[in-house]
Amino acid sequence: MKMVRGLSILFIVLGVVAIAIGGVFISQGFAKNKLIVDRMEVEKVSLALDPNNPDVYTKVEDINAAQEASDVIAEHRRGIAPSYQELLAGGRYDPTNPEHLMYA
Numbered sequence: 325m326k327m328v329r330g331l332s333i334l335f336i337v338l339g340v341v342a343i344a345i346g347g348v349f350i351s352q353g354f355a356k357n358k359l360i361v362d363r364m365e366v367e368k369v370s371l372a373l374d375p376n377n378p379d380v381y382t383k384v385e386d387i388n389a390a391q392e393a394s395d396v397i398a399e400h401r402r403g404i405a406p407s408y409q410e411l412l413a414g415g416r417y418d419p420t421n422p423e424h425l426m427y428a
Contacts, residue, residue: 357387369393 361384370381371393384390401408 360387360390361385364390364393371396 364384369384369390371384371389382389384393
């Protein structure tokens with residue numbers, strides 16, 4: 325009987341620990357989302373969400389919009405070179421050139 329009670333207490337403690345770890349992971353997710361959105365705001369990243377109005381830009385305000393902006397940037401870069409390394413090696417991108425840095 326003592327062993328069953330001891331196992332019950334162990335499982336309850338493990339359950340509480342698992343819930344606490346889950347809470348930590350959730351808070352880290354929110355913190356990461358805020359960090360990414362803040363960095364996008366500092367860099368003034370915006371996204372044309374409506375293909376019918378490409379001149380209307382929307383500020384990146386969440387992780388989904390940040391992912392969409394990242395995909396658009398990657399697509400534009402792939403139009404120049406298949407990989408970032410090839411972009412640098414091919415001389416198509418010069419990080420010391422202000423024109424290239426403005427696009428990047």
